Amino acid sequence: MGFGVRKHYLNRAKDNVITSRGFVCNKEGQRRKDKRDHLTKEGRAETRTGCHARMGIKFIRKTRKYCVYDFVAEHNHELHKPECVHMMRSVRKLRDxxxxxxxxxxxxxxxxxxxxxxxxxxxxxxxxxxxxxxxQNNYLRTKRQRALVYEEWGSLLRYFENQVLKYPSFFYAVQLDKEELITNIFWADARIHIDYELFGDVLTFDTTFATNKE
Incomplete structure (x- = not known):
């Protein structure tokens, strides 16, 4: 039997030592109401049940050790079956x-x-x-994003900027994630604009899909 764990709070002293840390069941609390709910056709299933199971630890400077000062073991929901524990987000991690x-x-x-x-x-x-x-997929994707060093991206950006100067109809856009890593790059030249005007849709084929690391 098992349950997911979520980090709750963290306190540090001026010397950067963690003085206290709290952990809660992943079903703790209730989901906040989203102002965009009226735009959602099929909302996500509610996963939180207001569970009070938790554990708090604090640092004892005299002994230089951590001790548990707050602990609630009871859950208000069914626990995961043993054969499903490995699927919980809080226990999934790639070792070195x-x-x-x-x-x-x-x-x-x-x-x-x-x-x-x-x-x-x-x-x-x-x-x-x-x-x-x-x-595994997320790890490899992040690794490849970080491998796109500034020189490579800088060269591509300079190429796009030159194309914009030469051809006013050239367009490009870049999408970044929360860590400001490149996730998607889109560009369209004059021919693509013409195709779209003629046909209304443009169908493209990535002939290198699944054939290389990019």
């Missing part, structure tokens, strides 16, 4: 050695399904692996 193995499998151009199945067999089952395929 697993990151190396994922990198090696990616360098060997194995598909993510093949490599994930191999890792599962190696660890005696998916329940012992510690991460899901989506976590």
């Amino acid at each position: 050695v697993q990151e190396c193995e994922v990198n090696l499998a990616d360098d060997a151009e194995l598909t993510q399904k093949m490599s994930h199945d191999f890792f599962s067999v190696q660890d005696g089952g998916k329940e012992n692996l510690g991460f899901l395929r989506v976590d």
Whole structure:
């Protein structure tokens, strides 16, 4: 049996030492009302139940150790079955050695399904692996985004800017994530504009999909 855990609060002293830390059940509290609810056709299922299970720890400077000062063990909901515990977000994490193995499998151009199945067999089952395929995919995507160094992006940006100067109809846009890493790049030249005017839709094919790391 198990349950997800969420970080609740964190306090630090002036010397940057963590003085107290709180953890709660992932079903703690209630979801806040979204002002955009009237625009939502099918809302997400409610996952919070106002569970009061929690644990608080604090730092004792005299002993230089942490102790539990607040603890509530009772939950107001059913716990996860043992065979499903490995799917909980709070327990999913790639270890350092697993990151190396994922990198090696990616360098060997194995598909993510093949490599994930191999890792599962190696660890005696998916329940012992510690991460899901989506976590592996997210790790590789973040790694590739960080690999797009400034020089590469700078060269592409300069090319786009030159195209805009030469051809006023040229357009480009860049989408960043919350860490200001590049997630998507879109550009359209004069030919694409003409095609759209003629046909109303433009169908494109990515002929390099699943053939290289990009």
